[in-house]
Every structure is written in structure tokens, then in C-alpha cells.
Amino acid sequence: MRKILLIGAGKSSSSLIKYLMDNAEQENWSTTVADIFIEHLNEHIKDNSSIKAIKFDVFNQKQRESEIINSDIVISLLPARFHIIVAKDCLKLKKNLVTASYVSPELKAMEQEVKNAGLIFLNEIGLDPGLDHLSAMKVIDQIKETGSEMIGFESFCGGLVAPEYEKDNPWKYKFTWNPRNVVIAAQGSAAKFIQAGKYKYIPYHKIFRRTEVIEIEGYGKFQGYANRDSLTYCDVYGLKDVKTFFRGTLRRLGFCRAWDMFVQLGMTDDSYILDNSENMTYRDFINLFLAYDIIDSVELKVQHYLNIDQDSDLMEKLEWLDLFKNIKIGLKNATPAQILQHILEKKWTLEPEDKDMVIMWHKFDYMELGQHKQIQSSMVVIGDNQTYTAMAKTVGLPVAIATKHILNGIINKTGIIIPLTKDIYAPILDELANYGINFNEKKIEFQKI
Amino acid sequence: MRKILLIGAGKSSSSLIKYLMDNAEQENWSTTVADIFIEHLNEHIKDNSSIKAIKFDVFNQKQRESEIINSDIVISLLPARFHIIVAKDCLKLKKNLVTASYVSPELKAMEQEVKNAGLIFLNEIGLDPGLDHLSAMKVIDQIKETGSEMIGFESFCGGLVAPEYEKDNPWKYKFTWNPRNVVIAAQGSAAKFIQAGKYKYIPYHKIFRRTEVIEIEGYGKFQGYANRDSLTYCDVYGLKDVKTFFRGTLRRLGFCRAWDMFVQLGMTDDSYILDNSENMTYRDFINLFLAYDIIDSVELKVQHYLNIDQDSDLMEKLEWLDLFKNIKIGLKNATPAQILQHILEKKWTLEPEDKDMVIMWHKFDYMELGQHKQIQSSMVVIGDNQTYTAMAKTVGLPVAIATKHILNGIINKTGIIIPLTKDIYAPILDELANYGINFNEKKIEFQKI
Numbered sequence: 085m086r087k088i089l090l091i092g093a094g095k096s097s098s099s100l101i102k103y104l105m106d107n108a109e110q111e112n113w114s115t116t117v118a119d120i121f122i123e124h125l126n127e128h129i130k131d132n133s134s135i136k137a138i139k140f141d142v143f144n145q146k147q148r149e150s151e152i153i154n155s156d157i158v159i160s161l162l163p164a165r166f167h168i169i170v171a172k173d174c175l176k177l178k179k180n181l182v183t184a185s186y187v188s189p190e191l192k193a194m195e196q197e198v199k200n201a202g203l204i205f206l207n208e209i210g211l212d213p214g215l216d217h218l219s220a221m222k223v224i225d226q227i228k229e230t231g232s233e234m235i236g237f238e239s240f241c242g243g244l245v246a247p248e249y250e251k252d253n254p255w256k257y258k259f260t261w262n263p264r265n266v267v268i269a270a271q272g273s274a275a276k277f278i279q280a281g282k283y284k285y286i287p288y289h290k291i292f293r294r295t296e297v298i299e300i301e302g303y304g305k306f307q308g309y310a311n312r313d314s315l316t317y318c319d320v321y322g323l324k325d326v327k328t329f330f331r332g333t334l335r336r337l338g339f340c341r342a343w344d345m346f347v348q349l350g351m352t353d354d355s356y357i358l359d360n361s362e363n364m365t366y367r368d369f370i371n372l373f374l375a376y377d378i379i380d381s382v383e384l385k386v387q388h389y390l391n392i393d394q395d396s397d398l399m400e401k402l403e404w405l406d407l408f409k410n411i412k413i414g415l416k417n418a419t420p421a422q423i424l425q426h427i428l429e430k431k432w433t434l435e436p437e438d439k440d441m442v443i444m445w446h447k448f449d450y451m452e453l454g455q456h457k458q459i460q461s462s463m464v465v466i467g468d469n470q471t472y473t474a475m476a477k478t479v480g481l482p483v484a485i486a487t488k489h490i491l492n493g494i495i496n497k498t499g500i501i502i503p504l505t506k507d508i509y510a511p512i513l514d515e516l517a518n519y520g521i522n523f524n525e526k527k528i529e530f531q532k533i
Numbered sequence: 534m535r536k537i538l539l540i541g542a543g544k545s546s547s548s549l550i551k552y553l554m555d556n557a558e559q560e561n562w563s564t565t566v567a568d569i570f571i572e573h574l575n576e577h578i579k580d581n582s583s584i585k586a587i588k589f590d591v592f593n594q595k596q597r598e599s600e601i602i603n604s605d606i607v608i609s610l611l612p613a614r615f616h617i618i619v620a621k622d623c624l625k626l627k628k629n630l631v632t633a634s635y636v637s638p639e640l641k642a643m644e645q646e647v648k649n650a651g652l653i654f655l656n657e658i659g660l661d662p663g664l665d666h667l668s669a670m671k672v673i674d675q676i677k678e679t680g681s682e683m684i685g686f687e688s689f690c691g692g693l694v695a696p697e698y699e700k701d702n703p704w705k706y707k708f709t710w711n712p713r714n715v716v717i718a719a720q721g722s723a724a725k726f727i728q729a730g731k732y733k734y735i736p737y738h739k740i741f742r743r744t745e746v747i748e749i750e751g752y753g754k755f756q757g758y759a760n761r762d763s764l765t766y767c768d769v770y771g772l773k774d775v776k777t778f779f780r781g782t783l784r785r786l787g788f789c790r791a792w793d794m795f796v797q798l799g800m801t802d803d804s805y806i807l808d809n810s811e812n813m814t815y816r817d818f819i820n821l822f823l824a825y826d827i828i829d830s831v832e833l834k835v836q837h838y839l840n841i842d843q844d845s846d847l848m849e850k851l852e853w854l855d856l857f858k859n860i861k862i863g864l865k866n867a868t869p870a871q872i873l874q875h876i877l878e879k880k881w882t883l884e885p886e887d888k889d890m891v892i893m894w895h896k897f898d899y900m901e902l903g904q905h906k907q908i909q910s911s912m913v914v915i916g917d918n919q920t921y922t923a924m925a926k927t928v929g930l931p932v933a934i935a936t937k938h939i940l941n942g943i944i945n946k947t948g949i950i951i952p953l954t955k956d957i958y959a960p961i962l963d964e965l966a967n968y969g970i971n972f973n974e975k976k977i978e979f980q981k982i
Contacts, residue, residue, distance in 0.1 A: 273802070274802055280827075282820070282825065283807075283808055283809075283821060284821060284822070284824065285799055285822055285869075286822070287738075287802060287822075289736075348739065350723050350735065353736060355721070356722040358732075359732055360732075371731070372732060372733060372734050373733070373734055373735070374733075378729075420723075420734075
């Protein structure tokens, strides 16, 4: 009997836990789910003898060590900054580790010790990072295996609302992931990428105006804005010499132009506290960013300042959020970004019957016998319900399957690993197809632009 | 014989040094000018027995203490961050201190000790901060003395090129002060001010589009953009209850719209290093911020991206800076802001025959017997030449005169002081008039806007 320790059981753990329960008998494993809050799990895991939930404090060293020593493998779904605590114990107690998070510099620094101990710490095996690596490397390897040369790579991912649930929402968007990260997305240094062999930079206040439109058959049009960190994977994907390398985030077409209004007004700024935020109304909040005018209404000032039409869909989007209403905010010492998040959460929170959707889309340009060719690869996953969301499935199932393959010796690398090689991606992608997580790859007639 | 120690003798010290020499006999004082570079002073101070220059290292404690102990008063024109070193010695050795810089939190923390020692550390007595305090407080006190109530205050200052020297320069601007501070001006948190009784915030990428146009008789139109720190002086000016409080920086009309092109492109960003900046040309640099296009030139892409006309003055301004030329930059590991500064310095450096100009302008709104009234106060100073610039005069002469008044007991406050009270501003403003530094105050017919 193998023992799995899952530390951290937030919203995205549901599909992972289900997989661990469903496969317990066949794989001869049992699972301990450890979290500071476990009440929400009771319904979920009851009547299953292969799994138990324990109240767990990651800062309690004694508990941490005693749980880890009793396991054969550890999965950490904790907030990313806490992985390092678990990783140090795993090294000391000689246990393998799986996470869905980016490799932090501190973790990277443990590489040699982890290797020497014969362990694998597999990271970036969720959705993004995770499925993006698996699905991109599969096609990149295929192209290279035939002797063709990669010349361009673009990759987009987005968490959205499933089409039938977005109809009454002019933004066609709700939060399906950390709302704060959505509000402050793309802030900081300029977004950097490579286009036609040259570095390109987009400052924050232009990011939502320099987007790319893509269409996915059966799902319509989407719009991708640049991630800040596009180039991180250029080297590790073996694409150092490509002419174009771009990574972005997907929204429905029209979202970015509308979101840009918040950026232009200054409402996404998280760097300073507003005076008297507690007693402000939504209308006061938007008016903070508009010049005083003795005659013009807040609505007119917005139209004038942002140069948008009174009857445009943009005004409709703002109105739908109740932004012009005198609703009290009630947040003390809040930044503009915190207030905007608060207002958006009133409208952008999934209703009990809503289903979410995860979209991933890659474009591979390559030269085959002197001809420019292109492959597009797309994945659409719809959530089953509010427990088994598309987000939970696409984050949790790759983690679950990878954990199984490590336990079974199918993945047998050592060190701090991210899933870039065929021995890892091939069996995981194969099995994910059984769960409706499919990449539709098509070679398309290349259109010279 | 009184002894003055002037530490720091950069560009802005010329008029101060001249004043100290010219008044040496009458005031019975002598001056030691202490700087790490003194060669440039030789020409300047030779044949004057009241003054000597010494090579001085502010980090040499022994030298510092021996010079300070030998003086009756110390003036520090060092870069602002070094004042605290001098201030600590002055406290220990019981000497008064004068600076033209903002009061730092560390300096502020010495308040009680300085007071207890019966010393005055007078700060913010240059141009801005300095002349702004003197000239504003004079009018504010006048208004209050008549029983009227201040309801609004706006204040602008700018260092520019004198009108007859700006003619061939479409920007009508050259650097007359620290170029780096000009390039990164207004970055950071949103600019904050009070307008019609409400806080208002302008994010960085909108600051140069929300400006105020002012006209100064005989000098034409200027344009002011918001300072980030407008409200710092609202309380200390005794204007806590005014409906409008705004401070800004002056440029010639049209400058801000043009500068905004750099902001929109992302060329003023100082937060990240560009790859291969050394081998880039000006044209490569601007192209970094524009999307790839197989057909369009860099010029066309700029016009399209920024939505400006081919034949607009904006294109002329960019072309005049040679921005579209393939001139090599040659700066290693530079940020966008550093490269922009480098390019601008080629064209925005004063020629030997150029004269600079300093403009200050205040607007005071108040209620007098139930009537809304307004006073405008303006100052224009033109440099004599490249030594006695308007900047050197307006920074150095208030420092010089204040130093004299402290030595003579006319200013006899103690503590960490900024010049807000009549005992300080009145005699200084009176004497400045002899040097052509005049404020033209006029009560204007109030125009309801």
C-alpha cells in the first residue's frame, strides 16, 4: 500500500482528490489530505476508506515531519511561497514531491542535493504552468523529429465562463481563479517578447490595446494579451533561435478594450492607499480619476476622458457593473485595485449553476523542406459543475497522473524537474484524453500576413 | 570676522558664491568652499581674499569636523541624501545649517535636539522648494490678514530656456536641471491633489494629458502637469480646508502632448534593462515599442500606434531629436529611460550662448466679504549666462540671503525650519527684488469657469 500526502486542499484540489480516490484500489494507494481547513472536504471524501482528511498547520514542524515521514510521495497545492518549507522536509526525509507551481529560485538552488538524494521534485505540472508545457513540447518534438525547423511559437491560456453561461454578461467573464491576480495582471515591468527576430516591449498601459485575436472552431473568437514573462521558456523549450516567441492570456473578444478603461483611469493601481475609501461609493471611486466639472456628470466625464461613445458597448459594460451607482464600498484603507476587485466580485462571481471553461491555444510556425508551415493546437475544457470545474480538472488531473507515474517508476528522472520531455508528457497527455482534456492539433494552410 | 562653510559647489552654487564674495566686506565674513572637485572654481573666485576653495571629502570625518568646528554657519548644497551626515556634525559641534533641500524624515527626527541646542537648521530655501514657500506664504498671509478665507491654491514652477533661445527648438525645452529627474518625472504612485473639495488621482500614463494652461504676460503660454506630491504642503501652508490644492511643473505649451508620446511608447520606463542596448540605434530603440509589420516603416507605425498625423508637429518633434535615425546608442545594460535621456541630451543641452529661464506661478482663490476673488502671482527670471543661470540665481540667492539673516540674528528661530513665516520670507523677498527676482502679484477679475 503506497501512501500519498496531499498538502493544501483549496478549490483546485477537487479533481485531484477524486482521481486519487477513484484509482485507490487499482493503484493500491491511500491518501491523507492535510489542510488548515478540512470541513469542506467531509462531504467530498466520506464513505471512501482510501482517503482521510487531517487538520494541518504547515508551520507546525513536528506535524509536518511526522506526516511526511509516513508518506511515499508528497503533493503540495499550498500557496506557492510555502512549497519551499515542504521541499526542505522532503529532501531531509527523502520523499518525492509534486507541485503545480513555478520553480522558485530557492527551490532551484536545491537541484544538486535533490539529485544526489535520488529524488524527483516535479513542478509546473498543473494547467499553466503544466498543460502548456506538455502540449507545446509534444508538437515541438514532433516538428523537430521530422527534421523541420521551428521559427515561431505563440501560446495562450485563459480561464473563462462556459459559453452558455456568459450570455447575460456583457464582459463574458467571471473570476474562475484568484481575483486579485486578475486585477493586477500584467503590472510591473513592460511585457517582453520576440517578434520577427526582434525583442518587443509593451508598457502596462498599452498591454490591453495590443492584443491578438484568435478563433477556436465551435467556440468563437478570443483575444489574447501579452504575459510579462513571455521569454522565460524560450530557451527551455529549445527555441532559442525562433523569430517569434509570445505567451499571453485569453479573454473573450472585447474584454481587453473594456478592461483598458480601468487601466487608463488608474483603477487597477495597487501601489497606494486611497483616503477615506471606507465611506466612498462606487460613483465616488470612479470620480476620483476624473477632473472636476461643474456641469458634466460622471458618465459624461468618463465618455469624454476615454473618448468613447455614449451608446457604446463600453458604457454598457461599466453600467452593468453598477460603477455609476452610489453603492457604499465599505473597505478601509484600500488601494484602487482592491476596491475595483471588490466591485467586480459582486458581478464576476460564478453563480451556483454556472460552469467555467479553460482554453489553451498554441501556434507553431516551422520550415519544412523550405516551406513555411503552421500547426495550431487548441484545448477547450468545460467544468462539470462548481466542484469539478474546468480549472480544477486541468490543474489537478495532470498533478494526479504525474504522481501516479512517479510512484510507478514511469517517470524516473531525478532533480528539480519541469515536464518538458516525452517520457513525462506522452503518458500524461494520453491519459488526460480519457478525461476530456484533448488537444486538437491541425496543420493549417499557412497564410502569409 | 564670521566664517561661512559652503559644502558642495555644483552648478547651482555660482550665484550663491558670488553673493558671499560681493558681501564679504560689508558683512565681515569669509567663506570656505568645500567640494571634491574644486578646479572649476578657481577662475570664479580668484583675486578674492574673502573666499577659498578646499578639496573636501564628505566621508572624511576628521576633515569634516575640523572644517565645521572652524565655521560660524554651514551651508550644504550636497546631493540631498548627504545632508544628514553634515547635520549630525552641526548638531554635535553646535553650528547652524542651511540647505535648499526637502526635510528628510531622518532630519525631521532631530527636531527636538536641534531646538534644545538653540540651533536652526533652515531647509527648503532654494527655488522649489524655497521661493515657492516664500512667495506663496506672503500672499496667503495677506489674504488671511484682511479676514478673507482661502478657498483654492495652485502653484507651478519650471526651468526652461529663455524665449529668444528656444526659437529653433520645436520642443522649446532643454535640460537646465538634473536630466534624469526630468526623464523619470511623475513616475510611481498616481499624482494626488484636491479639486473642488475632492481628492483626485492621475495615473502616470495620463499625467501629461491632464494639464493646465497658464499665460504669463509678456512670456506667452505655458502648460503645467501635476506633481506627484501636491498635498505635502496643504497643511503646513494652513490650507487644510481649501477646496483646491494643486502643484505642478511648467513646460511650454505643446511639450506635454509630445512628451506623452514617450510615456505611451514606454520609453521613460526605468524599471528594467534592455537586452543589447549597446548595439542598438535610435531607430532600433523606438522600434522596440512598436509591433512588427512587414510593410510599414517605423515612422508609419508610430503615427498609427499613437494616432497622430504624418504632418503633425509631433512627428516634427520626434524627427528633430533624430529618433528615426540609425545612430548608435552605445550604452551598455541601459534602461529605456537611460537611453531616452542619452538621446535627449544630444539636443537638449544648453549651447554656450543659451540662457535659461525659471518661471513660477501661483493662483490664490479666496472669499472676500462673500465674493469670490483671485490673485495671481508670477515670477520670471532669465539667466545672465551659463554661469549665472536663472536656476543658479533662484536656488542660490535665497540660500545666501537666509544665511546672512541667520548670522545677523534677523532669523532667530530654532529647530528644523522651513521658510513659511513672515520674519523669514519678508526680508528675503525684499532683497531678492534687487537681483531681479520679483513676484508680480495681480488681483484679477474672477472668471467663473
